[in-house]
Amino acid sequence: MAAVFIVSTLILGGTLWLALPTLEEADRPLLRIPKSFAQLQALNGLLKKYRDIYPYRIVICYVTTYLFLQAFSLPGSMYLSILGGAVWGVPRALLLACTCVATGASLCYLISAAFGPALLTLPKWKARLDKFQDKIHDQKDNLISFLIVLRIAPLPPHWVVNVICPHVGIGLVPFWISTFLGIIGVTVIHTSIGGGLDEMTSAADFHLISFKNFLLLSAVVVGALIPVALRFYFKRQIASVADVEQGPVVFEEEEDEVFAAGPAGQPKGVKTAQLVDVTDAESVASSDDDEDIILEAGPAVVLKASDDGHSRESSL
Template identity: 30%
Template sequence: MSEKPQSTMLRKLPLIVILLVAVAGAVYLRDYLSFQALADNREALLAFRDANYLLTVLGFIAGYIVIVAFSLPGATIATLTGGFLFATFAGALFNVVGATLGAVIIFQAARWGLGEKLAARMEASDGMVKRIKDGIDANQWEMLFLIRLIPAVPFFVANLVPALVGVPLFRFVITTFLGIIPGSIVYTSVGAGLSEVFASGETPNLGIIFEPAILLPILGLCALAVMPIIIKALRGKKGL
C-alpha cells in the first residue's frame, strides 16, 4: 500500500522548512552574516569571548549548526570567525564539529523526506540509473571523501547527494568530519590572522585554498581517495 498523503507531507516537512528558511536567509541575512559585520563587531565579540569563553564556544557551534543545517549565507564567514575567536586549532575543531552536526540535520531531513524512496526506486530500476547507483554503492567511502575534499563541490550538494542515494548515517558522519578538516584548517588559519587584516583595512584572501601550496596537497588527498576506485575498475576489467 502507498503512503497516505498526510504521512508523505509529514516526512517532507523538515526539508520544506529548511528550503523556506534557506530562501528567507538568502534574502534577509546576507548583510548580517558578512565580513563587514564581523569587522564592525569584532571588539564586542572578543570582549564577550574573554568574559564567557565556554558560552561563546557553545553559542558559536550552535550558530554554525544553524547556518549549515538551513544552508544560510555566511558559512565561510563563520569559519573565519572561528579562527578569529579561538585561533587555528581550537577554531578548526569547533568549525568541523558545527559543520558536521549541521550537515547531519540536512542529510537526515533530505533522506527522511526523499532519500529512502528515491534510493529504493534507483535500486529497483534498470539500465543507466541502476549502474550509477551500483557504482556509488561500490565506492561509497571513496566518493564521500572525494566530494568533501574537492573545493569546487558546494557544501549543501555534498550534504544532499548522499541522502538521495541511501548512504548510511554513520558513513556520512565519518566522511564529513574527516573530509572537511583540510579546508577548514585553511580557512580557520586565515581567520586567525584577521586582526592584522582589520588593522590594515583590507579583506582576507578567500581564494587562498586555490593557491598551489594549499591546493596541491588537497588534490593529493583527492588522488588517494580516488585511487581505490581506479584499482577496483582495473581489477574488474582484468576479470572480464
C-alpha cells in the same frame, strides 16, 4: 518544511537569548551573522571581548548558529570558520568547525530523509537521483573516499550532496565521517585566514585561491585515494596468490567399481539346455529328440538313513 524552519529559528533565538552574555548597548548592533568582511571584523572584536569572560557561552552560541546554517544550507558558514580561527586559533577552531559542519550536514540529511520522498514523485528529480545512484553503486567499495573527494570538488554544491545522500542508500554514519574528513582541507584554509584576520584590511587579503591552498587540497585528495590504491593493490596480490595455490586442475581417472559378479559366459560349442513347459504340448513335440529336456529342478529331498547307516539324496 516551513514548520521545521520556524521551530528551528525559535530554538536558535531562544538559545542565543539564554546563552549570550549581557551585551552593552553599543555592542548589540554588532551581533549578527556576518555577510561581509566589515561585519566579520566587527563580530570578531565582539567575541574576543567576551571570550575570556564567558568562554562556554560563546562556544554554545557559535555551535548553535553553525548548526542552524548547515541544517538549512544557508550562507555564512565560511565566515564562521574564519571567525573561529580568529577567536580560538587554528587547532581548536579546526576541530570545532569540522564537527559543526559534519553534524549540521547530518541534520540536513535527516530533514531530506523526512521530506525528500515527496520530491521523488516528480520525474525530473527522480531521473537525476537515478543517475547519482548509479555512480554511488559503481563506487560502493570505495564509498568513503568517493564522498571525501566529492566534498572537496566544487561541483556539485555541498547542499546537493546533503539532500541526495539519504535517498541513494548512504547511511548516516558513513555520511558523517566522509563529511568530517572531506571538509578538513577547506576548513584549514578558512581557519588559517582567521588567524591573521586582525592584520587584514579587506576580503582580498583572504587569498582563497593560491598555490599553497591548491597543494593543501591536493594533499587531502591524495590521502583520500590512498586507501583505494591499497585496496586495489592487495586485491590483485591476493588474487594472484590464490591462483598459484590452487594450481592446475587435474582430473584423475577412476577405476570402475564392480558391485556384483554376474554368471559366467557359456563356452562356444556347448549347447544350452532348453527349459520347456510340460503343459505346452507343441513345444515338447517340436523339440529335438536328441536334446535333453529339463522339465524343472525341484528341491533336494533327503531320505532317511538306511539300515547300513548311509543316507541317499534324490532330486525331482
